[in-house]
Amino acid sequence: MKILIVEDEKPLSDSMVEYLAEEGHMCEAVYNYFDAVEKIGMYQYDCIVVDINLPDGNGLDLIRLIKKQSITLGIIIISALNSLENRIEGLEIGADHYLTKPFHLAELMAHLKSINRRISYGGNNQIIVNEIRLIPDEHKAFVHEQEIILTKKEYELLLFFISNKNRVITKAGLAEYLWGDYMDLADSYDFIYTHIKNLRRKLLKKGCEDYIKTIYGLGYKFELS
Amino acid sequence: MAISLFVFLIGMVAFYFMLRQQVDQNINLELKKREISLTKEFDAAHSSAKQTVNLSDTIIITPIFQPRPLEQYSDTLLFNQETNQYELYRQLGFVKTIQNHDYYIQVFKPLEETDRLIIRIVILMNLLIIMIIVTLIIVNRHSSRQDWKVFYDTITKIRNYDVNSHEHFSLQHSDIKEFDDLNRVLVSMTERIKSDYLNLKEYIENASHEIQTPLAIINSKMELLLQSGDMKEKQYKTVADAYEASNRLSRLNKTLILLAKIENRQFPESKPVNPSIMINHQLESLEDLIHAKKIKVTKQMDNEITVPMNPYLAEILLVNLIKNALRHNITGGELKIELTKESLRIANSGPELQFHPEILFKRFHTSSTSPESLGLGLSIVEKICTMYGFKVSYSYQNSMHVMQVDFYKA
Numbered sequence: 001m002k003i004l005i006v007e008d009e010k011p012l013s014d015s016m017v018e019y020l021a022e023e024g025h026m027c028e029a030v031y032n033y034f035d036a037v038e039k040i041g042m043y044q045y046d047c048i049v050v051d052i053n054l055p056d057g058n059g060l061d062l063i064r065l066i067k068k069q070s071i072t073l074g075i076i077i078i079s080a081l082n083s084l085e086n087r088i089e090g091l092e093i094g095a096d097h098y099l100t101k102p103f104h105l106a107e108l109m110a111h112l113k114s115i116n117r118r119i120s121y122g123g124n125n126q127i128i129v130n131e132i133r134l135i136p137d138e139h140k141a142f143v144h145e146q147e148i149i150l151t152k153k154e155y156e157l158l159l160f161f162i163s164n165k166n167r168v169i170t171k172a173g174l175a176e177y178l179w180g181d182y183m184d185l186a187d188s189y190d191f192i193y194t195h196i197k198n199l200r201r202k203l204l205k206k207g208c209e210d211y212i213k214t215i216y217g218l219g220y221k222f223e224l225s
Numbered sequence: 226m227a228i229s230l231f232v233f234l235i236g237m238v239a240f241y242f243m244l245r246q247q248v249d250q251n252i253n254l255e256l257k258k259r260e261i262s263l264t265k266e267f268d269a270a271h272s273s274a275k276q277t278v279n280l281s282d283t284i285i286i287t288p289i290f291q292p293r294p295l296e297q298y299s300d301t302l303l304f305n306q307e308t309n310q311y312e313l314y315r316q317l318g319f320v321k322t323i324q325n326h327d328y329y330i331q332v333f334k335p336l337e338e339t340d341r342l343i344i345r346i347v348i349l350m351n352l353l354i355i356m357i358i359v360t361l362i363i364v365n366r367h368s369s370r371q372d373w374k375v376f377y378d379t380i381t382k383i384r385n386y387d388v389n390s391h392e393h394f395s396l397q398h399s400d401i402k403e404f405d406d407l408n409r410v411l412v413s414m415t416e417r418i419k420s421d422y423l424n425l426k427e428y429i430e431n432a433s434h435e436i437q438t439p440l441a442i443i444n445s446k447m448e449l450l451l452q453s454g455d456m457k458e459k460q461y462k463t464v465a466d467a468y469e470a471s472n473r474l475s476r477l478n479k480t481l482i483l484l485a486k487i488e489n490r491q492f493p494e495s496k497p498v499n500p501s502i503m504i505n506h507q508l509e510s511l512e513d514l515i516h517a518k519k520i521k522v523t524k525q526m527d528n529e530i531t532v533p534m535n536p537y538l539a540e541i542l543l544v545n546l547i548k549n550a551l552r553h554n555i556t557g558g559e560l561k562i563e564l565t566k567e568s569l570r571i572a573n574s575g576p577e578l579q580f581h582p583e584i585l586f587k588r589f590h591t592s593s594t595s596p597e598s599l600g601l602g603l604s605i606v607e608k609i610c611t612m613y614g615f616k617v618s619y620s621y622q623n624s625m626h627v628m629q630v631d632f633y634k635a
């Protein structure tokens with residue numbers, strides 16, 4: 001996937017590039033509105049990650065500009081401003097997701113993967129990881145072609161793991177992905193523990209290998225050796 | 226002031242006319258007496274009977290020798306033959322020498338009529354003074370009530386003053402200079418306080434927003450660091466702890482920004498929200514945890530109810546209440562949700578609180594058992610309720626914690 005990252009904070013931009021590039025994505029970074037417009041004019045991208053507050057312009061204007069050229073292109077907004085109006089406006093003019101700073105790279109990755117699936121496979125896509133097969137649009141999961149019944153959260157969890165396979169997934173990142181901002185996340189870690197325990201049990205029961213590794217004190221890792 | 230002057234003027238005019246009438250009456254009376262005595266004199270002249278003497282003109286002349294009495298005024302009683310009773314007279318005695326003889330002459334003037342006149346004048350004056358005083362009291366009370374009204378209005382407004390409120394603080398104008406001064410000082414004081422407060426708030430908000438970006442950088446860098454596999458376990462632990470802390474800071478910051486936004490009423494749009502749909506939705510997303518804790522959920526909800534609210538805030542409100550009820554629940558406990566037109570009650574099993582329920586809604590109050598908790602959940606609940614004029618209260622009934630939100634203040 002070809003991704004353009006428009007973010008004026010260079011260190012943050014670098015982090016994103018590094019995290020996404022490891023997955024084999026082609027990442028390009030620009031740090032202002034002007035350069036972004038130029039890049040968009042010259043190249044074709046699959047997805048754009050854009051900050052709203054740019055030193056020389058507004059990310060929302062950039063999105064309007066992009067949407068005039070290409071409808072299918074995926075857009076993720078990242079902003080320090082978490083105002084509902086911004087969020088609604090952003091989503092209304094065609095953004096796929098709205099992430100509030102600070103966000104988790106794993107979360108960004110999960111959103112990018114879902115955009116990738118949308119634009120590359122259209123409606124009938126599926127994700128195959130060894131013996132696991134997921135059909136995201138139908139919220140179905142199979143292990144060795146046997147369907148496993150997952151709750152909504154368990155399903156989202158599995159998808160998140162697969163999107164960030166072989167990465168350390170922090171509990172905080174998981175919690176925010178599953179429940180969003182603004183929750184007092186006091187016992188979300190317990191929730192996560194419960195969800196993961198159930199998910200792992202269901203997977204193992206159907207003869208799936210135990211991919212979910214616990215990293216003590218930090219989180220989990222979906223490890224494909 | 227103008228009113229009392231007016232009252233005095235009216236009183237004086239009235240007094241003049243009333244006095245005038247009394248004097249006229251008195252003179253009339255005397256004239257009447259003259260008529261009577263004149264008639265009697267005529268009758269006596271015709272009948273040549275013993276001549277009656279008009280007492281009012283009575284003069285008594287007595288020859289005197291030694292010693293010479295001094296000239297003097299005095300009161301005396303004389304018998305009035307017309308009325309057959311003694312009457313009070315004023316007399317003047319003086320000595321006159323006529324043809325080398327000293328005579329002591331006494332002249333009399335009846336006091337009765339003048340006396341009556343004086344009494345009437347005194348009564349009249351008293352009546353007038355009383356009238357003036359009563360009028361002044363009434364006028365005074367009325368005008369002072371008007372003045373104090375402004376004062377009490379000021380007191381009420383100050384009592385209800387909320388630095389967070391977005392209404393303009395203004396006080397009534399008063400005719401009393403002191404009150405007007407007081408109001409002016411108060412208005413300028415509250416304006417100063419408010420502007421200081423807003424500056425401070427703006428500063429905090431800006432700081433919170435500015436913190437977001439560096440936090441994003443820190444978090445992303447640490448996330449990357451965690452991905453690099455070539456770290457020793459001890460280093461790993463160090464980074465993990467730091468990451469955890471910066472995450473906590475991020476969440477805290479986001480929540481504080483949310484609280485500030487609720488306070489600033491940055492969620493103006495509101496539409497009818499159906500709480501029962503939202504509650505069911507939340508319970509669904511939390512069902513795994515409910516199962517894990519073996520919690521029995523009972524719902525009594527009127528599905529038709531809608532509450533005018535910002536949907537986003539409604540969700541935050543409900544999520545926080547439900548999660549709170551789950552968090553502080555015991556394994557195998559109960560969760561009861563009742564929704565009526567008037568209120569929402571969420572009750573959960575659990576041991577009684579070890580502290581005063583009032584501090585439940587305070588910021589950063591956490592039960593020490595869950596260190597990840599920010600202790601802001603219930604204060605968000607309270608802020609949202611305050612914004613919509615709902616009343617949120619806590620009680621402990623039948624070993625259950627009950628959170629009640631009354632949608633409309635009684």
